[in-house]
Amino acid sequence: MDQKIFINKAEASGIIALDLLDYKPTTExxxxxxxxxxxxxxxxxxxxxxxxxxxxxxxxxxxxxxxxxxxxxxxxxxxxxxxxxxxxxxxxVYVDLNSAETILLDLWKRRLMYADLKCYKNQKVVVRAKADHDPALYLVAAGLLKPLVKTLMYGEIGLPKVIFKS
Structure with a gap:
């Protein structure tokens, strides 16, 4: 009997996912x-x-x-x-003349800007899509990743939208 081998194409693609949620501040x-x-x-x-x-x-x-x-x-x-x-x-730990929502976004962008993203150097990277994330986070992520990555994508590993290829 023939044994069929299933290949996970998403896994085989070598794409690494960056989830912006990993950088969300935990400070109240x-x-x-x-x-x-x-x-x-x-x-x-x-x-x-x-x-x-x-x-x-x-x-x-x-x-x-x-x-x-x-x-x-x-x-x-x-x-x-x-x-x-x-x-x-x-x-x-932080004080600003802004709403809690604006401060959350500011702190989130700050954590992303100071993150060590060297592990993405010369990699194919997809920034995971989340409808509830502020678009400014994707702007910051793209600016930080473009000089590092070989390919920058948006969406999910299985069906990404290519933003940039070097």
Whole structure:
């Protein structure tokens, strides 16, 4: 009887997958609404602002990334942000004047930019497609991989879209 040997063509192709999810930050990201420290939720009054900050236990932000937002149309002077940073700096690992979603993307791109991608040198690489990933991540990945790889692709190993071949 004939024995049929099945060959996994995807495996035999020599394509290596890069999954952007591997570079997603694990740091917890929280938002701090500065509105909660404003007089009537709208006005920065120095004395009241300082008293409000003094009443906060900033240790709750320990080892977290903090996005400072203002959910009202208040004008926040730079010195108020500096005071807030002074309180957060002993605890938070990252602070920015942005939403949690924007901070996640910034940290994710940063992790990707500082990743050791030497293992992809002269390889055929496919960046795995995920609909829920921000397109900016693919832009960063392409920029980092192009000087290294022999072939850059998008999608899945079995059916990639060729982006670049050297």
């Amino acid at each position: 990201i929280v938002e701090l609404d500065i509105k909660d420290h404003l007089f009537m939720g709208m006005i920065v009054k120095e004395k009241e602002f300082k008293e409000s900050l003094a009443a906060v236990d900033f240790s709750v932000y320990n080892e977290k990334a903090v996005g400072i937002i203002c959910s009202t149309d208040a004008i926040i002077p730079p010195w108020a942000l500096m005071m807030l940073m002074e309180k957060l700096s002993p605890y938070a």
